[in-house]
Amino acid sequence: MLHYNTSTQSRLAFSAKRMAPKVAALCLAMTCGAATAVHAQSVGGNTFRAYPAPSESERPCDLTSPTxxxxxxxxxxxxxxxxxxxxxxxKIGKIEFYxxxxxxxxxxxxxxxFVLNDVPAGSYQLRALVxxxxxxxxSLLTVNTTVKAATNVGAGHLSAAAPTLTLSSAGTLQVLFPLKNDGTAQIRSLAVTAISAYDDPSGRKTTLLQPKLPSSTDKVDxxxxxxxxFVLDNVLPTSGNLFxxxxxxxxxxxxxxxxxxxGGLAVPTAR
Known part of the structure; x- marks a missing residue:
């Protein structure tokens, strides 16, 4: 049973997994080739001609993101x-991103x-022409990147609707996370046991401002x-997406x- 809930406002792509191991829980992967620096001359359009790499003193910069x-x-x-x-x-005049x-x-x-937003699953070659x-x-810097979509597996009776996100100017993100009983049987209790949030694209794990996890002992028809x-702390308004x-x-x-x-969530504008 697949559960996808997408809204224009949140750009949510959530997947549900039943009894998933932690490694598979991330549902994503990214490979990054070594960055190369070469003399580059644009020969029209988006085509490049490469020359021998500059010396250490001539090399103007490094491609430090993504890693x-x-x-x-x-x-x-x-x-x-x-x-x-x-x-x-x-002396750098400008850098073009491709x-x-x-x-x-x-x-x-x-x-x-430069932030490349709303990148779908696939393999990409990202470049910076200096x-x-x-x-x-x-100088032409190149890195190969792969973005994978979350694996979608049935989660029993539950589905997750699009969360409502409210970000404060202090970087506190309040998340209203609706869980729905999609089955035909009654749920007798429901509890969240762990929440992990990764600040994308920096890769920095956020911290929970309120360590108490939500739970419900009421029967859910x-x-x-x-x-x-629940609330997350240290969320950057410019971080783009949150995993x-x-x-x-x-x-x-x-x-x-x-x-x-x-799944991935688009970080809203701070209020």
């Missing part, structure tokens, strides 16, 4: 960052960064929605059934 440690899930927000090298003798052969943005001053202050392209609320994992257990008849919901 191999980062985790992405669709719809992903991927930050492409080119960081100037302190020992470089090259997704494959498609130019997606330009930065003319530090920080040289120009010096005379307008000459001098078929079709009834239980609006669980959220909600683990719990519910009782149906004589059985206690573990559940897990995982």
């Amino acid at each position: 191999s440690e980062q985790k992405f899930t669709a719809p992903a927000a991927i930050t492409i960052t080119a960081t100037p090298r302190s020992k470089s003798t090259v 997704n494959g052969s498609q130019k997606v943005g330009t930065a003319t001053a530090a920080p040289y960064t 120009y010096d202050d005379s307008g000459k392209p001098v 078929p079709g009834v929605v239980v609006p669980f609320t 959220l994992i909600v683990d719990g257990v519910y009782s149906s008849g004589d059985k206690k059934i573990p559940f897990e919901f995982a």
Whole structure:
């Protein structure tokens, strides 16, 4: 049984998994090839011609984001960052950012960064083409990235509707997380046992402002929605997407059934 709940406001892609191991719980993967730096000359359109790599002193910057440690899930927000090298003798005029052969943005001053939003599952070659202050392209940085969608597996009687997110200016994110009894049997109890949130694209795990996890001992009839609320701290308004994992257990008849919901959420504008 698949449960997808999508809204334009939250851009939610949630999947449910029953008795899933923690490694599979992330439902995502990202591979990142080594960044390369070469002299590059645009020969028209989005085609590049490569030359021998510049010397250490001439190399103007490194591609520092994305990195191999980062985790992405669709719809992903991927930050492409080119960081100037302190020992470089090259004065940077601008840096153009490419997704494959498609130019997606330009930065003319530090920080040289661009956020690629709403990236669907797939493999991507991200590039940063560096120009010096005379307008000459001098270095091409490339990294290969793979974004995978969450695996969708039935979760028994439960489904997760699109959460309502409210972000404060202090970085506190209130999450209203509606869980619905989608089955035909009554749920006797329902509890969230763990919440994990990863600040995407930085890959930094957030902390729970309120460590108490929501639970309900009231009986939940078929079709009834239980609006669980919890709070996350240190969420950045500019982080793009947040990857959220909600683990719990519910009782149906004589059985206690573990559940897990995982997916990407678009971080709202702070109020």
